[in-house]
Amino acid sequence: MKSDKLIFAVWILSSLVLAALTMQPVGTGVQLTTGLALLWAMILVWMGGRTGPWRLAFIGLALTIAGRYVYWRTTSTLPSIEDPLNFIPGFILYVMEMFTVLMLCISLFIVADPIERAPAPRLSDDDTPTVDVFIPTYNEDKAMLATTVSAALAMDYPAGKLKVYLLDDGGTDQKCNAADPVAAHSARSRRAELMALCEELGAHYLTRERNLSAKAGNMNAALPKTSGELIAIFDADHGPVREFLTETVGHFHEDPRLFLVQTPHFFLNPDPIEKNLSTFNRMPSENEMFYGIIQKGLDKWNGAFFCGSAAVISRAALEEAGGFDGVSITEDCETALSLHARGWNSRYVDKPLIAGLQPETFASFIGQRSRWCSGMMQILLLKNPLFKRGLSGPQRIAYLSSSLFWLFPLTRLTFIIAPLLYTFFSMEIYEANISEFIAYTTVYMAANMMMQNYLYGKVRWPWMSELYEYVQSVYLVRSIFGVLLNPRKPTFNVTAKGQTLESKRLSELALPYFVIFAVLVIATVVTAWRWYHDPAASDLLLVVGLWNLLNLAVAGLALGVVSERVERRHAQRLAVSRRGAVRIDGKIEQVLIEDVSAGGAKLRPLSGRFSFDRAAEKSGHLAISPAKPGQPILHVPVTLRRLGHDDKGVSAGIAFTGTEIENTAVVASIMYANGDPLDGFRQRRRNPVGVLTGTLRMLGLSLHHVVRGISYLARIGQPDAPAPEPSGTVVHATVEVRK
């Protein structure tokens, strides 16, 4: 304890010395020398490593550059208050910048020392607690639910200790007795269908009287009807792998005050940005920054929070808190906040153990993010973590980080508008000359880029954060103001998933992006014209022009995002590697199953050729070798769809034609056999891209997608061109062939 205090005192002292030195008003030349020295030191430290003391030394250097910038920005760049026309927008820009610096500091605190959890202890059958699986559903289709329920039932867990509940909010009494007879009929049919499905699969169907408090209310209604010590929660499209419970439940044995074990969300399909930019197979998914680094950082501060699915929660904790919270529309984070405040603990297991779907269209993506944004704003306003009793200091910061993050639309849009004020109206809202801009702002931006790359380089390409923020900002800013005006108004909207797009088209939300892009193009032209004709302002125009160009590049990339590519596949394919045998025309062929989806699979003959002829639409049977010794061999009727040839040789595409139960059992067995394929795919996409390469790549992509976006725009009103058959997005993952 004494040494802790001593170290803390030394830390305070070093902070004060650094602050005193930073606030020395040395001139621009010295600042440039210092900035470059700090950047060089960052490079040297980077070469040392990314963990332990190297990590904090790097952060210390980067924070010093940020601190220097903040001091200068605060003391030297604000317009005079006597000039309100410039001062007011200048001050708004300043506040936004300071907000980003605050968020930087908070996020650095969060990810200062992300922890790697040791695997959960394996429990004997007697020690394992009983587990109820909750699969809340509202309007998802039966096939999707069948797969998820099958996968949940197939999880490795002692017999009799696992129950799977389908919590159907689409078949409530309220829905079944709706005034609209069509809606009522649909609800009753759904209820009957799902009850039959559950019965057939061995799961339990639960519904309730009224649709109150959305997802939180649905789960709360199920609590008194169930009794498992732990509750595993999966969204309707989130199929768990077999070892989900064995990787998570053991943690509760270690910590009796543990209320949550959260695992990452892994997606089989690209989000609309990945899909429309064609980056899904090579670029880390957007959520990997959160699940790959931030949650591990939060875990360090006992602040890993519930993300609505792929998690196990203690019933005792929930009952103590009175169930899931439902004040906001992000019940997950809100519930975790309440339980953390009650002194319960959480853990995060960084291993993908479920596979789900992301929204396919840009509109549904924006809808999903609007809900998240509104919910987190509600938490900020109604349950502000700063004032929530019972939270530790770090936990307050952790929750503040998660909720304040969603204010990014304000900063992002401000940064787009700010340079335009000078370009079009000659408003000088940022008083600096070119030398100061280079010595402070450029160095700060370089440090920021380096820091992002250092901390998140494996999971986030340069400029992708800016792109994701920008495309969301245009619509999310309305959500923010909506919550500010009426914090209790937002309602829970289920994100549409499994949608298809028969033809390429512009998103229905595309217009603002084209307008903004056009304004930025005009601004670039005006800036260039002014730069040539107004030598007195050339320095400032150069800075503004570069700033505007970066905005333009991101805005250009966004045109590609809102230019929707074709999506015909209902079910996503996952690349696997599993042995089996297929019998068609009475001939049996040993095969390797290379990928699988809810509808079918791709087979490759081990002998190098198929003995049956090439005629398609032949029926047969597929037998799949068990994932683990001792498990039964699964069979499913199949139909040969096509025979193909690729660089590996001959392959066959088959469709599952068994009963729904047979099909989903097979799919669950192959797709959700274990988490290794998911993790393998995740790791393979983690190709760090340097700042320079990433920037050049962004510029190249931007140029390409500007052309693509404009070509989509030009086709408005014309008949759809026949779209090629989609090559299909396959989540490439391999596992060892079990013999």
Next chain:
Amino acid sequence: MIRHLSTRCAALLLATVLAFPALAEPPAQPLRHLPAPRGGWTFNGEESSLRFPLYLDAEATARSGELILALQSAVSVMPETSTLVAAINGKTIGRVGLGNAEASGTTSIAIPPSLMKAGWNEITLTASQRHRVDCSLNGTYELWSRIDPARSGLSLAQVSTASLKSIATLSADASGGLPLRLRVLPTSDAELTAALQTAAVAARMAGASIPKVDVAATPGTGAGLDIALGTQAELAAVGIPAATATAALTEPQLLGPTAGGRPTLVVALESPKAAPRIGHLMDVADDVGRPSVDTLRIGHERRTLQLADFGLPSESFSGRLWQNTLHVTLPSDALTADYDSVTIKLSTGYAGNLDRDNSLSLFVDGHLAAALPFGKPDGDVIDGRRIEVPLSAFHAGDNEVQLIAKVTSADDLACDPHAQLADNARFLILNSTSLTIPTLARAASLPDLGATLAAGSTGPDATAPVRLALAGSDPATIGAAATLYAKMAVAADALPALAATLSVPRDRKDALVIVGAADSLPRDLRDTSGVDLAALTTGGPALASVGASGNADTLFTGSIANSAGNNDPLIAEWKKRVGSDHSRWTDLNGLLGGLFQSASQTLGFSEKQRPAAPIGSSLAVVQSLPAGSDAPITLVTAPTAALLADGVTTLVDRANWQRLTGEGTYFNAESQTWQVQQATAPRIVSTGDMSLGNLRLTLAAWFASNATIYAGLMVLAALAFGLTTYATVRRAGVRTAK
């Protein structure tokens, strides 16, 4: 946008016709010559102004007078468009055409009594000149008109009074200086101090810009003032009537001029060591006050100065090269470095259809500090545009800030006389244009002659008495010291107290100025002066005198040999020529050596090399900071006492006085050239302000000069912060990691 801001052509022509004075008859009474202006007697370029302070007594203002100007212009000056406007106290009193044959004669401009006031007045002469045939930028450098100070001045009805106040009405001599003569050679420190003080007070009263003090028993002739200060016996010896001498025991007496002679200020002492009773003279000097100066003195606090504060009007300009000069005096203990910047807020404009490369440039002490490019095709009005000038461009003491606007046009190639006559304005500057000096660190960077001697003090504390030690008691040395002190008094805001001695003290704890010929300086001074003064003894006549005196120091001669006979460059040249001793190793060695030297200099480990005075110097003004002392020693020396007196008289000329900067200023009488040695290793000296704010600024100033150290400290502090954060973080939060 300010095309055709005004057309002054008609007005100018009319004024030329109406107010053009006829050739002046020789004046009825002797001319009261004007004091030398700061920039000399020449109007250069297209627009140029000179300002002259002038004290008038009540009797003089009751009568009309005449301003007599003897002008000569370059042949390139176009008479139709070139004029000189004379104004007194801001009111125009007449215009003189420039560039015509008549204008090279003497002209007179009547000064109406109503425009004159008792006390200090200011005469402003503004020349506007245009070229006959060359309208290019280079053509503007051929434009000049010159005032002949010997034939110019004020013709006023002379009222002969013998009051002390009339010292303020003393005429300058033909060169614009004020001759002062000490009739009695001081024989004690008190007498010396009193004599020097009296001369300084007289110089300040007369508004002299160039005081010239000599020591001689004989009365002076022509313009100026004689000062007889001594005991009654000494006064009697120089012919002062006993009655006057007796009266002068209680208060100074002024004897009116004899024919062709000067008035004499008499101060009597009870004894050579008694304090003089010059209180009354001081009171009269206070009553007279001081002329408005063309420099603005500021303190350490943040201050905004507008052009109007410098007496400049808002102005539209139709030429090609507009320029104006301002003088700002920073405190002696103002530490200037890049810890802040001087903000210029411009309210200006330019017309359309001008060249794209035009600009408004700002020079500080001759160095370009900032520029605002013009070049909008349609012109522009710029209101409140900020330009940052590094504070390091300024220095403690007097700073010359020059604004130059280049507003050329493609039409200038044609140089159409009609266009010249049209007088269309091209450039506008408002006198609301301002410069803001930030809060200044209160500490001195020494040695710095500009901040100390040139500002009228011996050290960084401007309120401390000037300590002046003479290395010789001969008339030439005393005259040089008196001239120097009088000039310091004129340069200072208030009359600095004085403690003068006829010998150089051994104990030199306080800041001190030592004046003396090289051969009369104490030997230890040569070693502690910080500069190798050997060259002084080798220059011209000095060599013979030093050699004859037998005082040649072996160390000095060694140094001379080293300096004069240095064969290193020759050997290096030959090695280069024959290709020997040259390899990659030597390159590498040189590179590494340079790096190490640079690093050690930055870190302060390398031994400071003693700079040498330039060979042939006939005057050296050198300042050094002895080891362990914060009090600078300033040495004003020359090979001989006569050269010292001549050198100091040249030094106090206004243009030359500004050359006092750095740690050494040297004058070569033979080539009439000056050399300045900047401080090679200046030291920051505290002047007592230990407040946190001042310490912060002072430290920042030091860091600004030691960028690598600051950068290194920042990196170390950042790493320390990161590592201590690591140590703290790993003890906090969840510790059970894999």
